[in-house]
Amino acid sequence: MKKKDKIFRIDKIKTDFQFDREVAQIFDDMLNRSIPFYREVIEATGEILNSYLGKNPKIYDLGCSTGNTLLYIANVLKEKNPALIGIDNSKDMIEKAKEKAKAYGKEINFSVSDIKKADISEADAVVMNYTLQFIRPIKRPEIVKKVFDGLKSEGIFILSEKIVFEHPKLNRDFLEIYYNFKKKQGYSELEIARKREALENVLIPFTLEENLSLLKKAGFSYTTPFFQWINFASIIAVK
Numbered sequence: 001m002k003k004k005d006k007i008f009r010i011d012k013i014k015t016d017f018q019f020d021r022e023v024a025q026i027f028d029d030m031l032n033r034s035i036p037f038y039r040e041v042i043e044a045t046g047e048i049l050n051s052y053l054g055k056n057p058k059i060y061d062l063g064c065s066t067g068n069t070l071l072y073i074a075n076v077l078k079e080k081n082p083a084l085i086g087i088d089n090s091k092d093m094i095e096k097a098k099e100k101a102k103a104y105g106k107e108i109n110f111s112v113s114d115i116k117k118a119d120i121s122e123a124d125a126v127v128m129n130y131t132l133q134f135i136r137p138i139k140r141p142e143i144v145k146k147v148f149d150g151l152k153s154e155g156i157f158i159l160s161e162k163i164v165f166e167h168p169k170l171n172r173d174f175l176e177i178y179y180n181f182k183k184k185q186g187y188s189e190l191e192i193a194r195k196r197e198a199l200e201n202v203l204i205p206f207t208l209e210e211n212l213s214l215l216k217k218a219g220f221s222y223t224t225p226f227f228q229w230i231n232f233a234s235i236i237a238v239k
Helices: 021-034 038-052 068-076 091-104 137-150 168-184 189-199 208-218
Strands: 058-062 083-088 109-112 123-129 151-164 222-229 232-238
Touching: 038 068, 038 123, 038 151, 038 222, 038 232, 058 068, 068 083, 068 091, 068 123, 083 091, 091 109, 123 137, 137 151, 137 208, 151 208, 208 222, 208 232
Parallel strands: 058 083, 058 123, 083 109, 123 151
Antiparallel strands: 151 232, 222 232
16 A cells, blocks of 8 residues: 655654655655646656657666656566666665566666766666756756767657746746645645745756756757646657
8 A cells, every 4th residue: 555645744844855765655645646647747758768769778767766657668668678777866765666666577777876977878768757856956957968968869858847937927826726736636735835845945946948948058959848737847858
C-alpha cells in the first residue's frame, strides 16, 4: 500500500524542503497529488521516445527520484532493448527506485550522483522532469549544455518544469488555480502554505520563454512545448 503524503501536517517546518528518507517514502503520492497530469506527462514521454528512437537506445533520466519515468519507459520500449540510466543526488530516492525496479523485474541502472558531475555520453535521449527548477539559476545553462554535449546528433531532450509568468495578475490567478487543484487532491490550506514556504528558496521556476531560451543557447536546433497545464509545461528539444 502506498504511503500518503502527510509531511506538511506537522507542527513546524524547521528547514527547507529536502529529498530525504521521509520524503522518499511518500514521494509517489506527493507527485501524483502535486503535479497536474503527472502520469499523463510520463506516458507522453514514453510514447514520444518509442516513436522517435530506434533499436537499443541509451536513455538517461536526470533527477529520476523513485524511478517512475524509467519504469514506464522500460515497459513501452521493451521491444527496443533500451539501456536505461537513472541519476539522482538523493540516496534515499535511488534506494526506493532500485526497490521498485527489482519488484517489477526491470533492468535499470540507478546511481547516486550530482547531475553536474554525472557522465552523460552517447545518449539517444535525456529526460529531466521537474528537476532543473531545483538547480540554482546561474548553474542551469551549464547543465543544459552538458545534456546537449552528451546527446548524439538528432538526440532529444525532454524537459518538464513548473513555470511562472511575466504578467503579474495572470501569474497570481494561475497560482490560485494551482492551489485549488491541490485542495481537490486533499491537501489542506495549511499544508499548501507550509509546503510553499519550505520550497520558497529551493524551487525557483523560470518562464516558459526562459526555458526555451536556455535550450536554444545550448545549441538545440529545434524546441517546442508538447504539453502545458497552467503553470506546468513539458518541452522537447532536438540536437
